[in-house]
Amino acid sequence: MRTIKSYKKLTILFLFLIGVVNYLDRSALSIANTSIQKDLGISPIQMGVMLSAFSIAYAFSQLPLGALIDRLGSKLALGGSLIVWSLAQAAFGLFSSFHQLVALRVLLGIGEAPVFPSAAKALSEWFDTQERGTATGWVWSSTCLGPCLAPPLLTLFMVHLGWRGMFVLTGVIGLVLAACWFAFYKSKAQYMAQSGRAEPLPMQAKRPATPRVRWIALFKERNTWGAFLGFMGVIYMIWLNLTWLPGYFERQHGLDLYRTAWVVSLAYLFGAVGTIVAGKACDRLVARGMKVLASRKLMVILGLLGGALFTLIVAFTTNVVACVVLLCLTMFFINISSATAWMIVNTIVPSERVASFGSIQNFGGYLAGSIAPILTGFSVQQTGSFSSAFVISAVVAACSAVAYFALLKEPAPKPVTLSSADGAPAAG
Numbered sequence: 283m284r285t286i287k288s289y290k291k292l293t294i295l296f297l298f299l300i301g302v303v304n305y306l307d308r309s310a311l312s313i314a315n316t317s318i319q320k321d322l323g324i325s326p327i328q329m330g331v332m333l334s335a336f337s338i339a340y341a342f343s344q345l346p347l348g349a350l351i352d353r354l355g356s357k358l359a360l361g362g363s364l365i366v367w368s369l370a371q372a373a374f375g376l377f378s379s380f381h382q383l384v385a386l387r388v389l390l391g392i393g394e395a396p397v398f399p400s401a402a403k404a405l406s407e408w409f410d411t412q413e414r415g416t417a418t419g420w421v422w423s424s425t426c427l428g429p430c431l432a433p434p435l436l437t438l439f440m441v442h443l444g445w446r447g448m449f450v451l452t453g454v455i456g457l458v459l460a461a462c463w464f465a466f467y468k469s470k471a472q473y474m475a476q477s478g479r480a481e482p483l484p485m486q487a488k489r490p491a492t493p494r495v496r497w498i499a500l501f502k503e504r505n506t507w508g509a510f511l512g513f514m515g516v517i518y519m520i521w522l523n524l525t526w527l528p529g530y531f532e533r534q535h536g537l538d539l540y541r542t543a544w545v546v547s548l549a550y551l552f553g554a555v556g557t558i559v560a561g562k563a564c565d566r567l568v569a570r571g572m573k574v575l576a577s578r579k580l581m582v583i584l585g586l587l588g589g590a591l592f593t594l595i596v597a598f599t600t601n602v603v604a605c606v607v608l609l610c611l612t613m614f615f616i617n618i619s620s621a622t623a624w625m626i627v628n629t630i631v632p633s634e635r636v637a638s639f640g641s642i643q644n645f646g647g648y649l650a651g652s653i654a655p656i657l658t659g660f661s662v663q664q665t666g667s668f669s670s671a672f673v674i675s676a677v678v679a680a681c682s683a684v685a686y687f688a689l690l691k692e693p694a695p696k697p698v699t700l701s702s703a704d705g706a707p708a709a710g
Contacts, residue, residue, distance in 0.1 A: 290409065294420050296466075297404060297424075298424045301398075301422070301425055304397050305424065305432065306431065306436065310436055310448060311374075313432065313437060313440065315329060317440065332384055335387040335388050336388070336394075337521075338391070339389075340391035341645055341648035344644045345641055348638040355471075357404075360404070361460055363393055363400065368459075368460060370389040372452075375447065375449030376446070376450070398644060404469075405417050405628060412574075414565075414629075415560070415562070418560075418628075419558045419559070419561020422624060423555075425557070426554035430550035433543045433546070439452070500635070505630050510645070511685035514650035515650070515683065516585075516647060517620075517654075518647075518679070519612070521651035522655065523549070523616075525654070525655040526671070528546055535602040552613045556617035556621070560585065561621060564577045567580070575692050576692075579687070583686050585618035586683035588616075589616035590679040592608045592609070597668070626690070
């Protein structure tokens with residue numbers, strides 16, 4: 283039987299791969315945009331509806347699915363999620379009706395909604411507080427490496443298989459990954475039961491059983507609003523860059539598609555480094571005696587302020603090389619905040635409420651994320667420049683840093699027991 287150390291590594295590997303596939307699948311429509319419009323006679327307005335259908339469904343699925351994840355556990359919730367969205371992805375390559383394609387994009391959004399709350403829950407079960415930061419950093423690096431790999435990899439699939447084949451193949455990849463997840467992944471509770479351990483592992487002292495609380499009760503807590511409002515700035519800036527960064531370099535600096543693709547990939551590589559740095563920095567701060575939440579709070583605020591600062595400078599910079607450097611630094615800092623925000627989730631609530639709390643945070647973030655591309659497009663159309671859009675993004679990020687600073691506080695201390703009856707974590 284595998285050791286607990288090997289299961290921790292397996293958990294990180296699975297969650298990382300699922301995150302990469304998640305971002306490949308949500309990026310596929312953008313890559314195939316022109317081909318689909320040409321083949322199916324889809325208008326730009328209809329394409330806009332299809333692109334928006336995903337993010338709207340994704341945002342509004344967060345709240346109800348968060349409570350469901352806490353009830354089902356991370357293994358069943360994440361595996362089921364992967365199957366649903368992979369089927370929707372594969373089916374997208376088999377249909378031609380506009381309404382059918384919109385419905386499949388909605389299903390993709392619903393299917394992908396449980397991924398990161400489920401990942402946060404799995405990490406909270408397998409990793410102790412003082413080592414959770416590094417694990418979270420590695421898993422959340424997938425949110426940058428996925429978009430980095432998407433343009434070259436999906437284009438390669440399209441060249442050899444066409445856009446329909448690309449959707450089918452990426453859907454099949456997800457289904458294979460789901461089969462591996464169900465076959466090889468074990469929750470912490472399953473591992474404890476199968477290994478015959480009667481006592482909890484070191485550092486896993488368990489709080490007394492917490493009664494199940496509906497997610498709506500979390501809205502009464504100050505920390506919930508801190509995470510909700512704070513994450514808005516994180517996702518606003520991330521989605522502005524995800525949706526408009528290629529257009530910015532093409533329109534503002536006249537780069538061709540090839541050079542733009544390399545520049546955008548470079549920016550996402552810096553973002554991936556940011557997530558890993560965030561995890562290691564948080565764990566190091568805790569090892570040096572800083573309180574866990576204080577370490578997360580410091581890093582998420584530094585990330586937002588750093589992202590805001592470099593974005594603000596970009597707004598008034600015309601040199602293309604300087605803009606590339608500044609936007610790489612922006613992606614580095616804002617992804618420090620993104621990874622750290624999810625460390626905050628499994629710091630201030632117990633394991634059995636992580637998915638519910640994370641889904642509320644994600645809901646707030648993607649409400650802002652849905653506004654970012656629309657407001658940016660309106661700003662560019664009115665001014666002919668991205669400067670005002672970048673200024674708005676910087677202001678939103680700075681306001682979110684204030685929300686984290688003002689609203690996040692240490693949770694009230696709770697009594698701890700080493701009772702064997704309470705030793706095993708909640709089922710995952």
